Amino acid sequence: GDSVTQMEGPVTLSEEAFLTINCTYTATGYPSLFWYVQYPGEGLQLLLKATKADDKGSNKGFEATYRKETTSFHLEKGSVQVSDSAVYFCALRGIQGAQKLVFGQGTRLTINP
């Protein structure tokens, strides 16, 4: 079945550092790919998405490019802030069947001032 593998955390960085969180997937065809963020005490909210190969999703300085050849959707940000501290989830929606999202395990990110 479809699956998502994320870089294990926790990840701790200093403010203004460069961030990469790796995400790879296994799925049939061309799934849609998502990054969700969960701030402390809150539900998940969509950060960015890409629905076809080579698409780049971007939001709030974060970017991720849908790479079909490497089945990857790595999350990047050039200069992180303390307010980016959260848990980040990579997810996919398969092309068949229901519209449920399959999530990775999540990566906890802490940014120190």
Added chain:
Amino acid sequence: DSGVTQTPKHLITATGQRVTLRCSPRSGDLSVYWYQQSLDQGLQFLIQYYNGEERAKGNILERFSAQQFPDLHSELNLSSLELGDSALYFCASSGPKGNTGELFFGEGSRLTVL
């Protein structure tokens, strides 16, 4: 605010008991999804309903059941509770078929089984 409402926010109960978690989807959304988030297992899909009918089933235990009512709100029933059922239970909703695939999540119901 995602527009998805979950109640209760926190619930503490004992082993062997039964609880009901409630979810109101965003206005106009026909699909409701339930997910379980535990420390050691990440975010696990439990079940999906679309316009009152079960659409997909994931890793949902037989002790758990759900339904979606005509007004589109959904309830997740957890019975014969065990310590391992302690988790954060999320409800999410989405729009009609053919949408972009985004799910809108509630803030979750935190269940603690003692």
